[in-house]
Amino acid sequence: MTPAITGRTASEIADSIRALVERGTLAPGDALPPVRTLAVDLGVNRNTAVAAYRHLATTGLVEARGRAGTVIARPRAVAMEGFAADTVLRDVGSGNPDAQLIPSPARALQTIASRPVLYGEPVIDPALAAWADPWMRADLAPAQVRLTITSGAADATERLLAQSLQRDDVVALEDPCFLASIHTVRIGGYRPVAVPVDAEGMTVAGLRTAIAEGARAIVYTPRAQNPTGASLSADRAAQLRAVLGEHPYLLVIEDDHFSLLSQRPYLSIIGADHRRFAVVRSVSKFLGPDMGVAVVASDPDTAQRLAMRLTPGTTWVRHLLQRLACAQLADPEATARIAAAGRHYAARNARFAELLTRHGLPTHAGDGLSVWVALPVPARPVCEQLMRRGWLARPGDEFELDAAEPSTHVRFTVHELDDADLDALAGDVAASVAAVRAQSPGPDEHPAGRMG
Numbered sequence: 372m373t374p375a376i377t378g379r380t381a382s383e384i385a386d387s388i389r390a391l392v393e394r395g396t397l398a399p400g401d402a403l404p405p406v407r408t409l410a411v412d413l414g415v416n417r418n419t420a421v422a423a424y425r426h427l428a429t430t431g432l433v434e435a436r437g438r439a440g441t442v443i444a445r446p447r448a449v450a451m452e453g454f455a456a457d458t459v460l461r462d463v464g465s466g467n468p469d470a471q472l473i474p475s476p477a478r479a480l481q482t483i484a485s486r487p488v489l490y491g492e493p494v495i496d497p498a499l500a501a502w503a504d505p506w507m508r509a510d511l512a513p514a515q516v517r518l519t520i521t522s523g524a525a526d527a528t529e530r531l532l533a534q535s536l537q538r539d540d541v542v543a544l545e546d547p548c549f550l551a552s553i554h555t556v557r558i559g560g561y562r563p564v565a566v567p568v569d570a571e572g573m574t575v576a577g578l579r580t581a582i583a584e585g586a587r588a589i590v591y592t593p594r595a596q597n598p599t600g601a602s603l604s605a606d607r608a609a610q611l612r613a614v615l616g617e618h619p620y621l622l623v624i625e626d627d628h629f630s631l632l633s634q635r636p637y638l639s640i641i642g643a644d645h646r647r648f649a650v651v652r653s654v655s656k657f658l659g660p661d662m663g664v665a666v667v668a669s670d671p672d673t674a675q676r677l678a679m680r681l682t683p684g685t686t687w688v689r690h691l692l693q694r695l696a697c698a699q700l701a702d703p704e705a706t707a708r709i710a711a712a713g714r715h716y717a718a719r720n721a722r723f724a725e726l727l728t729r730h731g732l733p734t735h736a737g738d739g740l741s742v743w744v745a746l747p748v749p750a751r752p753v754c755e756q757l758m759r760r761g762w763l764a765r766p767g768d769e770f771e772l773d774a775a776e777p778s779t780h781v782r783f784t785v786h787e788l789d790d791a792d793l794d795a796l797a798g799d800v801a802a803s804v805a806a807v808r809a810q811s812p813g814p815d816e817h818p819a820g821r822m823g
Protein backbone atom coordinates (compact mmCIF):
# COMPACT_ATOMS: atom_id res chain seq x y z
CA MET A 372 0.00 0.00 0.00
CA THR A 373 0.96 3.66 -0.05
CA PRO A 374 2.42 3.96 3.42
CA ALA A 375 1.59 7.65 3.70
CA ILE A 376 -2.22 7.17 3.85
CA THR A 377 -3.28 7.82 7.42
CA GLY A 378 -6.44 8.42 9.45
CA ARG A 379 -8.94 6.76 11.76
CA THR A 380 -12.15 8.18 10.36
CA ALA A 381 -13.42 8.33 6.76
CA SER A 382 -12.86 12.08 6.55
CA GLU A 383 -9.32 11.82 7.96
CA ILE A 384 -8.45 9.11 5.44
CA ALA A 385 -9.97 11.15 2.58
CA ASP A 386 -8.06 14.25 3.72
CA SER A 387 -4.80 12.33 3.81
CA ILE A 388 -5.34 11.08 0.25
CA ARG A 389 -6.19 14.60 -0.88
CA ALA A 390 -2.94 15.85 0.66
CA LEU A 391 -0.95 13.14 -1.15
CA VAL A 392 -2.52 14.18 -4.47
CA GLU A 393 -1.90 17.85 -3.70
CA ARG A 394 1.81 17.17 -3.07
CA GLY A 395 2.13 15.00 -6.17
CA THR A 396 2.92 11.84 -4.18
CA LEU A 397 -0.11 10.29 -5.85
CA ALA A 398 -0.57 11.12 -9.52
CA PRO A 399 -3.53 10.67 -11.90
CA GLY A 400 -3.86 7.01 -12.83
CA ASP A 401 -2.20 5.75 -9.62
CA ALA A 402 -4.13 2.96 -7.95
CA LEU A 403 -5.23 3.23 -4.33
CA PRO A 404 -4.94 0.14 -2.16
CA PRO A 405 -7.98 -2.16 -2.12
CA VAL A 406 -10.35 -1.17 0.69
CA ARG A 407 -9.73 -4.39 2.57
CA THR A 408 -5.95 -3.87 2.58
CA LEU A 409 -6.32 -0.23 3.59
CA ALA A 410 -8.70 -1.14 6.42
CA VAL A 411 -6.29 -3.76 7.77
CA ASP A 412 -3.25 -1.48 7.47
CA LEU A 413 -4.97 1.41 9.24
CA GLY A 414 -6.76 -0.81 11.76
CA VAL A 415 -10.19 0.57 10.81
CA ASN A 416 -13.49 -0.99 9.85
CA ARG A 417 -13.82 -1.84 6.13
CA ASN A 418 -16.88 0.42 5.90
CA THR A 419 -14.77 3.37 7.03
CA ALA A 420 -12.36 2.82 4.14
CA VAL A 421 -15.30 2.40 1.73
CA ALA A 422 -16.83 5.67 2.96
CA ALA A 423 -13.52 7.51 2.45
CA TYR A 424 -13.23 6.30 -1.15
CA ARG A 425 -16.86 7.01 -1.86
CA HIS A 426 -16.49 10.56 -0.62
CA LEU A 427 -13.44 11.11 -2.83
CA ALA A 428 -15.30 9.63 -5.81
CA THR A 429 -18.21 12.09 -5.40
CA THR A 430 -15.79 15.00 -5.39
CA GLY A 431 -14.19 13.65 -8.57
CA LEU A 432 -10.73 13.17 -7.07
CA VAL A 433 -10.75 9.41 -7.53
CA GLU A 434 -12.50 7.12 -9.94
CA ALA A 435 -13.98 3.76 -8.97
CA ARG A 436 -13.24 1.30 -11.76
CA GLY A 437 -15.10 -1.74 -10.46
CA ARG A 438 -12.84 -4.76 -10.29
CA ALA A 439 -9.86 -2.71 -11.39
CA GLY A 440 -10.10 -0.85 -8.06
CA THR A 441 -9.95 2.85 -7.29
CA VAL A 442 -7.53 5.19 -9.03
CA ILE A 443 -6.66 8.86 -8.83
CA ALA A 444 -8.78 10.55 -11.51
CA ARG A 445 -7.32 12.37 -14.47
CA PRO A 446 -8.53 15.94 -14.94
CA ARG A 447 -11.35 15.70 -17.46
CA ALA A 448 -10.77 17.53 -20.70
CA VAL A 449 -13.77 19.71 -21.43
CA ALA A 450 -14.59 20.77 -24.93
CA MET A 451 -14.87 24.53 -25.37
CA GLU A 452 -16.87 26.71 -27.72
CA GLY A 453 -15.06 28.53 -30.51
CA PHE A 454 -13.37 27.89 -33.79
CA ALA A 455 -10.50 25.49 -34.17
CA ALA A 456 -7.16 27.16 -34.78
CA ASP A 457 -4.58 25.57 -37.07
CA THR A 458 -6.91 23.51 -39.17
CA VAL A 459 -7.04 23.32 -42.92
CA LEU A 460 -10.61 22.08 -42.65
CA ARG A 461 -13.65 24.32 -43.03
CA ASP A 462 -14.89 24.78 -39.48
CA VAL A 463 -18.66 24.25 -39.23
CA GLY A 464 -18.75 23.61 -35.49
CA SER A 465 -17.72 26.89 -33.90
CA GLY A 466 -20.99 28.09 -32.33
CA ASN A 467 -19.79 31.62 -33.06
CA PRO A 468 -21.81 34.58 -34.26
CA ASP A 469 -20.79 36.14 -37.59
CA ALA A 470 -18.23 38.90 -36.91
CA GLN A 471 -19.64 40.85 -39.88
CA LEU A 472 -23.04 41.01 -38.18
CA ILE A 473 -21.79 42.50 -34.92
CA PRO A 474 -22.36 46.27 -35.02
CA SER A 475 -19.14 48.26 -34.95
CA PRO A 476 -18.58 50.02 -31.62
CA ALA A 477 -16.72 52.89 -33.34
CA ARG A 478 -19.56 55.40 -33.20
CA ALA A 479 -20.61 54.46 -29.67
CA LEU A 480 -17.00 54.72 -28.46
CA GLN A 481 -17.01 58.43 -29.19
CA THR A 482 -19.92 58.99 -26.84
CA ILE A 483 -18.91 57.03 -23.76
CA ALA A 484 -15.69 58.51 -22.44
CA SER A 485 -16.99 61.15 -20.11
CA ARG A 486 -15.84 61.40 -16.49
CA PRO A 487 -13.71 58.78 -14.70
CA VAL A 488 -15.47 56.29 -12.43
CA LEU A 489 -14.13 55.88 -8.88
CA TYR A 490 -14.31 53.29 -6.09
CA GLY A 491 -17.62 53.38 -4.30
CA GLU A 492 -19.73 54.24 -7.32
CA PRO A 493 -22.74 52.01 -8.09
CA VAL A 494 -21.83 48.64 -9.59
CA ILE A 495 -24.34 49.19 -12.42
CA ASP A 496 -23.79 52.10 -14.71
CA PRO A 497 -26.90 54.30 -14.39
CA ALA A 498 -27.44 54.57 -18.14
CA LEU A 499 -27.34 50.81 -18.65
CA ALA A 500 -29.60 50.27 -15.62
CA ALA A 501 -32.14 52.70 -17.08
CA TRP A 502 -32.05 50.96 -20.47
CA ALA A 503 -32.16 47.40 -19.10
CA ASP A 504 -34.73 47.84 -16.34
CA PRO A 505 -37.88 47.84 -18.52
CA TRP A 506 -36.37 45.17 -20.81
CA MET A 507 -35.94 42.73 -17.95
CA ARG A 508 -38.94 43.68 -15.82
CA ALA A 509 -41.45 43.38 -18.63
CA ASP A 510 -40.59 39.69 -18.95
CA LEU A 511 -40.62 38.67 -15.29
CA ALA A 512 -43.61 37.58 -13.23
CA PRO A 513 -42.22 38.21 -9.71
CA ALA A 514 -42.84 41.76 -8.46
CA GLN A 515 -39.56 42.03 -6.56
CA VAL A 516 -36.72 42.18 -9.09
CA ARG A 517 -33.25 43.76 -8.89
CA LEU A 518 -30.66 44.21 -11.58
CA THR A 519 -26.96 43.34 -11.45
CA ILE A 520 -24.34 43.35 -14.21
CA THR A 521 -21.84 40.51 -14.67
CA SER A 522 -19.06 39.83 -17.18
CA GLY A 523 -21.24 37.71 -19.43
CA ALA A 524 -23.49 34.72 -18.91
CA ALA A 525 -20.86 32.18 -17.91
CA ASP A 526 -19.57 34.60 -15.28
CA ALA A 527 -23.12 35.13 -14.01
CA THR A 528 -23.70 31.38 -13.71
CA GLU A 529 -20.43 30.87 -11.86
CA ARG A 530 -21.07 33.69 -9.38
CA LEU A 531 -24.72 32.78 -8.90
CA LEU A 532 -23.89 29.17 -8.09
CA ALA A 533 -21.04 30.20 -5.80
CA GLN A 534 -23.25 32.57 -3.78
CA SER A 535 -25.74 29.89 -2.84
CA LEU A 536 -24.15 26.44 -3.22
CA GLN A 537 -21.44 24.37 -1.64
CA ARG A 538 -19.13 21.80 -3.18
CA ASP A 539 -20.94 18.55 -4.02
CA ASP A 540 -24.32 20.28 -4.27
CA VAL A 541 -26.43 19.03 -7.15
CA VAL A 542 -27.02 21.35 -10.13
CA ALA A 543 -29.54 20.43 -12.81
CA LEU A 544 -28.32 21.08 -16.34
CA GLU A 545 -29.98 20.56 -19.67
CA ASP A 546 -28.83 17.49 -21.56
CA PRO A 547 -27.41 18.12 -24.11
CA CYS A 548 -25.94 21.31 -22.75
CA PHE A 549 -23.93 24.44 -23.55
CA LEU A 550 -20.27 23.62 -22.95
CA ALA A 551 -19.46 26.55 -20.65
CA SER A 552 -22.30 25.56 -18.28
CA ILE A 553 -20.98 22.00 -18.01
CA HIS A 554 -17.50 23.39 -17.40
CA THR A 555 -18.66 25.88 -14.76
CA VAL A 556 -20.51 23.22 -12.82
CA ARG A 557 -17.63 20.74 -12.97
CA ILE A 558 -14.84 23.13 -12.02
CA GLY A 559 -17.02 24.55 -9.24
CA GLY A 560 -17.06 21.08 -7.67
CA TYR A 561 -20.83 20.74 -7.99
CA ARG A 562 -22.53 17.59 -9.18
CA PRO A 563 -24.33 17.97 -12.51
CA VAL A 564 -27.56 16.08 -12.99
CA ALA A 565 -28.96 15.82 -16.49
CA VAL A 566 -32.40 17.05 -17.47
CA PRO A 567 -33.22 15.81 -20.99
CA VAL A 568 -34.28 18.37 -23.56
CA ASP A 569 -36.81 17.65 -26.32
CA ALA A 570 -38.28 19.89 -29.02
CA GLU A 571 -40.27 21.89 -26.42
CA GLY A 572 -37.41 22.44 -24.00
CA MET A 573 -36.57 20.71 -20.74
CA THR A 574 -38.76 17.73 -20.00
CA VAL A 575 -41.10 17.79 -17.02
CA ALA A 576 -40.14 14.27 -15.93
CA GLY A 577 -36.47 15.25 -16.16
CA LEU A 578 -36.98 18.27 -13.95
CA ARG A 579 -38.91 16.19 -11.40
CA THR A 580 -36.15 13.58 -11.31
CA ALA A 581 -33.46 16.25 -10.89
CA ILE A 582 -35.35 17.73 -7.95
CA ALA A 583 -35.79 14.27 -6.44
CA GLU A 584 -32.03 13.81 -6.75
CA GLY A 585 -31.53 16.90 -4.62
CA ALA A 586 -30.93 19.66 -7.18
CA ARG A 587 -30.41 22.99 -5.44
CA ALA A 588 -30.08 24.99 -8.63
CA ILE A 589 -30.99 24.64 -12.26
CA VAL A 590 -29.34 26.33 -15.23
CA TYR A 591 -31.37 26.32 -18.42
CA THR A 592 -32.12 28.21 -21.63
CA PRO A 593 -35.71 29.30 -22.28
CA ARG A 594 -35.16 29.63 -26.04
CA ALA A 595 -32.55 28.89 -28.71
CA GLN A 596 -31.15 26.15 -26.52
CA ASN A 597 -27.51 25.43 -27.29
CA PRO A 598 -26.93 22.95 -28.93
CA THR A 599 -30.46 21.74 -29.81
CA GLY A 600 -32.10 25.02 -30.84
CA ALA A 601 -35.17 24.10 -28.77
CA SER A 602 -37.39 26.80 -27.27
CA LEU A 603 -39.99 26.34 -24.55
CA SER A 604 -43.57 25.92 -25.74
CA ALA A 605 -46.23 27.72 -23.71
CA ASP A 606 -47.59 24.41 -22.42
CA ARG A 607 -44.19 23.14 -21.37
CA ALA A 608 -43.33 26.41 -19.64
CA ALA A 609 -46.58 26.22 -17.65
CA GLN A 610 -45.94 22.59 -16.67
CA LEU A 611 -42.39 23.36 -15.54
CA ARG A 612 -43.61 26.41 -13.58
CA ALA A 613 -46.13 24.15 -11.83
CA VAL A 614 -43.38 21.71 -10.81
CA LEU A 615 -41.20 24.56 -9.54
CA GLY A 616 -44.18 26.03 -7.69
CA GLU A 617 -43.54 23.42 -5.01
CA HIS A 618 -39.86 24.38 -4.73
CA PRO A 619 -39.80 28.18 -4.52
CA TYR A 620 -36.27 28.27 -3.05
CA LEU A 621 -34.64 26.19 -5.77
CA LEU A 622 -32.34 28.64 -7.56
CA VAL A 623 -33.50 28.95 -11.17
CA ILE A 624 -30.88 30.46 -13.49
CA GLU A 625 -32.45 31.29 -16.81
CA ASP A 626 -29.86 31.86 -19.53
CA ASP A 627 -31.65 33.88 -22.22
CA HIS A 628 -28.47 34.12 -24.28
CA PHE A 629 -30.14 34.70 -27.66
CA SER A 630 -32.61 37.34 -26.42
CA LEU A 631 -32.50 40.13 -29.04
CA LEU A 632 -31.64 37.70 -31.84
CA SER A 633 -34.31 35.15 -31.07
CA GLN A 634 -37.16 34.45 -33.44
CA ARG A 635 -39.19 32.94 -30.60
CA PRO A 636 -41.15 34.62 -27.81
CA TYR A 637 -39.63 34.64 -24.38
CA LEU A 638 -41.39 32.23 -22.04
CA SER A 639 -40.28 31.74 -18.47
CA ILE A 640 -40.54 28.95 -15.94
CA ILE A 641 -40.18 31.42 -13.09
CA GLY A 642 -43.60 31.87 -11.50
CA ALA A 643 -44.75 35.03 -9.71
CA ASP A 644 -44.09 33.44 -6.30
CA HIS A 645 -40.70 31.93 -7.03
CA ARG A 646 -38.19 33.16 -4.47
CA ARG A 647 -34.74 32.39 -5.88
CA PHE A 648 -34.20 33.18 -9.52
CA ALA A 649 -31.96 34.99 -11.95
CA VAL A 650 -32.65 35.80 -15.60
CA VAL A 651 -29.36 36.36 -17.40
CA ARG A 652 -29.16 38.23 -20.71
CA SER A 653 -25.69 38.41 -22.14
CA VAL A 654 -24.83 40.71 -25.05
CA SER A 655 -22.23 38.22 -26.37
CA LYS A 656 -24.28 36.88 -29.26
CA PHE A 657 -25.12 40.28 -30.74
CA LEU A 658 -22.42 42.70 -29.52
CA GLY A 659 -19.70 40.02 -29.45
CA PRO A 660 -18.30 37.77 -26.70
CA ASP A 661 -15.49 40.23 -26.00
CA MET A 662 -17.92 42.83 -24.67
CA GLY A 663 -18.30 40.67 -21.57
CA VAL A 664 -21.54 42.19 -20.28
CA ALA A 665 -24.68 40.44 -19.08
CA VAL A 666 -27.69 41.93 -17.34
CA VAL A 667 -28.97 39.79 -14.47
CA ALA A 668 -32.48 40.29 -13.07
CA SER A 669 -32.98 38.40 -9.83
CA ASP A 670 -34.79 38.31 -6.53
CA PRO A 671 -33.42 40.92 -4.12
CA ASP A 672 -31.58 38.40 -1.86
CA THR A 673 -29.81 36.80 -4.79
CA ALA A 674 -29.00 40.27 -6.19
CA GLN A 675 -27.50 41.32 -2.89
CA ARG A 676 -25.31 38.25 -2.61
CA LEU A 677 -24.29 38.51 -6.24
CA ALA A 678 -23.36 42.16 -5.79
CA MET A 679 -21.06 41.18 -2.91
CA ARG A 680 -19.01 39.32 -5.51
CA LEU A 681 -18.71 42.46 -7.63
CA THR A 682 -16.58 44.82 -5.60
CA PRO A 683 -16.70 48.43 -6.74
CA GLY A 684 -13.62 49.22 -8.79
CA THR A 685 -12.09 45.75 -8.68
CA THR A 686 -14.26 42.82 -9.69
CA TRP A 687 -17.14 44.82 -11.08
CA VAL A 688 -17.83 44.99 -14.80
CA ARG A 689 -15.93 47.96 -16.23
CA HIS A 690 -18.20 50.97 -16.61
CA LEU A 691 -16.51 51.66 -19.92
CA LEU A 692 -17.88 48.38 -21.22
CA GLN A 693 -21.28 48.94 -19.65
CA ARG A 694 -21.51 52.36 -21.28
CA LEU A 695 -20.33 50.99 -24.59
CA ALA A 696 -22.93 48.21 -24.54
CA CYS A 697 -25.60 50.68 -23.52
CA ALA A 698 -24.68 53.22 -26.20
CA GLN A 699 -25.02 50.50 -28.83
CA LEU A 700 -28.25 49.09 -27.44
CA ALA A 701 -29.79 52.56 -27.38
CA ASP A 702 -28.75 53.26 -30.99
CA PRO A 703 -31.59 52.41 -33.41
CA GLU A 704 -29.13 51.75 -36.22
CA ALA A 705 -27.27 49.15 -34.14
CA THR A 706 -30.47 47.50 -32.92
CA ALA A 707 -31.78 47.33 -36.48
CA ARG A 708 -28.56 45.49 -37.41
CA ILE A 709 -29.06 43.11 -34.49
CA ALA A 710 -32.64 42.37 -35.57
CA ALA A 711 -31.43 41.76 -39.14
CA ALA A 712 -28.69 39.45 -37.84
CA GLY A 713 -31.34 37.40 -35.99
CA ARG A 714 -33.34 37.01 -39.19
CA HIS A 715 -30.21 36.12 -41.14
CA TYR A 716 -29.18 33.31 -38.74
CA ALA A 717 -32.73 31.91 -38.84
CA ALA A 718 -32.90 32.02 -42.65
CA ARG A 719 -29.48 30.38 -43.19
CA ASN A 720 -30.21 27.65 -40.68
CA ALA A 721 -33.65 27.00 -42.17
CA ARG A 722 -32.05 26.70 -45.61
CA PHE A 723 -29.53 24.15 -44.35
CA ALA A 724 -32.29 22.14 -42.65
CA GLU A 725 -34.26 22.14 -45.89
CA LEU A 726 -31.25 20.91 -47.89
CA LEU A 727 -30.53 18.12 -45.41
CA THR A 728 -34.19 17.10 -45.48
CA ARG A 729 -34.01 16.91 -49.27
CA HIS A 730 -30.98 14.66 -48.88
CA GLY A 731 -33.04 12.26 -46.78
CA LEU A 732 -32.02 13.59 -43.35
CA PRO A 733 -35.18 15.22 -41.94
CA THR A 734 -34.03 18.27 -39.98
CA HIS A 735 -35.74 21.14 -38.22
CA ALA A 736 -33.62 24.25 -37.67
CA GLY A 737 -34.87 25.44 -34.26
CA ASP A 738 -33.61 28.83 -33.04
CA GLY A 739 -30.03 29.89 -32.37
CA LEU A 740 -26.66 30.08 -34.09
CA SER A 741 -26.38 26.38 -34.91
CA VAL A 742 -28.43 23.49 -36.27
CA TRP A 743 -28.70 20.24 -34.31
CA VAL A 744 -28.92 17.42 -36.79
CA ALA A 745 -30.23 13.96 -35.91
CA LEU A 746 -28.53 11.16 -37.84
CA PRO A 747 -29.52 7.53 -38.32
CA VAL A 748 -25.98 6.46 -37.32
CA PRO A 749 -23.45 7.49 -34.63
CA ALA A 750 -22.11 11.01 -35.06
CA ARG A 751 -18.38 10.52 -34.49
CA PRO A 752 -17.69 8.34 -37.53
CA VAL A 753 -19.83 10.71 -39.61
CA CYS A 754 -17.66 13.61 -38.44
CA GLU A 755 -14.57 11.60 -39.37
CA GLN A 756 -16.02 11.07 -42.82
CA LEU A 757 -16.78 14.78 -43.05
CA MET A 758 -13.14 15.55 -42.23
CA ARG A 759 -12.07 13.56 -45.27
CA ARG A 760 -14.38 15.78 -47.28
CA GLY A 761 -12.85 18.94 -45.80
CA TRP A 762 -15.30 19.82 -43.00
CA LEU A 763 -14.73 20.09 -39.26
CA ALA A 764 -17.97 19.40 -37.37
CA ARG A 765 -18.76 18.82 -33.71
CA PRO A 766 -20.28 15.49 -32.73
CA GLY A 767 -23.07 15.68 -30.16
CA ASP A 768 -21.08 13.62 -27.64
CA GLU A 769 -19.26 16.78 -26.54
CA PHE A 770 -22.50 18.35 -25.36
CA GLU A 771 -24.04 15.35 -23.67
CA LEU A 772 -23.93 14.78 -19.94
CA ASP A 773 -25.39 11.30 -19.75
CA ALA A 774 -23.45 9.74 -22.57
CA ALA A 775 -24.22 6.06 -22.12
CA GLU A 776 -24.54 5.64 -25.90
CA PRO A 777 -22.55 7.31 -28.67
CA SER A 778 -24.36 10.46 -29.80
CA THR A 779 -26.31 10.40 -33.05
CA HIS A 780 -26.33 14.20 -33.37
CA VAL A 781 -24.03 16.76 -34.89
CA ARG A 782 -24.11 20.49 -34.19
CA PHE A 783 -23.47 22.55 -37.30
CA THR A 784 -22.75 26.28 -37.33
CA VAL A 785 -23.31 27.16 -40.96
CA HIS A 786 -24.77 30.66 -41.10
CA GLU A 787 -21.65 32.02 -42.83
CA LEU A 788 -21.89 29.54 -45.71
CA ASP A 789 -23.33 30.71 -49.03
CA ASP A 790 -25.94 28.68 -50.92
CA ALA A 791 -23.40 26.67 -52.90
CA ASP A 792 -21.39 25.75 -49.81
CA LEU A 793 -24.53 24.87 -47.84
CA ASP A 794 -25.56 22.59 -50.67
CA ALA A 795 -22.11 21.00 -50.80
CA LEU A 796 -22.10 20.45 -47.04
CA ALA A 797 -25.59 18.90 -47.02
CA GLY A 798 -24.49 16.54 -49.80
CA ASP A 799 -21.33 15.65 -47.90
CA VAL A 800 -23.29 14.93 -44.71
CA ALA A 801 -25.58 12.58 -46.62
CA ALA A 802 -22.57 10.90 -48.29
CA SER A 803 -20.82 10.55 -44.92
CA VAL A 804 -23.90 8.95 -43.38
CA ALA A 805 -24.07 6.53 -46.32
CA ALA A 806 -20.36 5.70 -45.89
CA VAL A 807 -20.81 4.96 -42.19
CA ARG A 808 -23.86 2.84 -42.92
CA ALA A 809 -21.90 0.89 -45.51
CA GLN A 810 -19.18 0.20 -42.93
CA SER A 811 -21.55 -1.13 -40.31
CA PRO A 812 -24.82 -2.19 -41.87
CA GLY A 813 -27.24 -4.14 -39.81
CA PRO A 814 -30.46 -4.05 -37.89
CA ASP A 815 -28.90 -2.36 -34.84
CA GLU A 816 -28.49 1.05 -36.38
CA HIS A 817 -28.72 3.62 -33.71
CA PRO A 818 -32.09 5.26 -33.41
CA ALA A 819 -32.24 9.03 -33.62
CA GLY A 820 -31.93 10.27 -30.06
CA ARG A 821 -34.09 12.50 -27.93
CA MET A 822 -34.15 15.43 -30.32
CA GLY A 823 -35.30 13.39 -33.30
Ligand SMILES: Cc1ncc(COP(=O)(O)O)c(C=O)c1O
Pocket residue numbers: 452466522523524525526549592596597626628653654655656660664665
Ligand atom coordinates in the same frame (compact mmCIF):
# COMPACT_ATOMS: atom_id res chain seq x y z
C1 LIG B 1 -26.40 28.92 -23.92
C2 LIG B 1 -25.37 30.00 -23.92
N1 LIG B 1 -25.32 30.84 -22.88
C3 LIG B 1 -24.45 31.87 -22.87
C4 LIG B 1 -23.56 32.09 -23.91
C5 LIG B 1 -22.67 33.28 -23.89
O1 LIG B 1 -22.02 33.39 -22.73
P1 LIG B 1 -21.13 34.64 -22.33
O2 LIG B 1 -22.02 35.77 -22.02
O3 LIG B 1 -20.42 34.16 -21.13
O4 LIG B 1 -20.23 34.96 -23.49
C6 LIG B 1 -23.55 31.20 -24.97
C7 LIG B 1 -22.55 31.35 -26.03
O5 LIG B 1 -22.23 30.44 -26.75
C8 LIG B 1 -24.49 30.15 -24.97
O6 LIG B 1 -24.55 29.32 -26.01
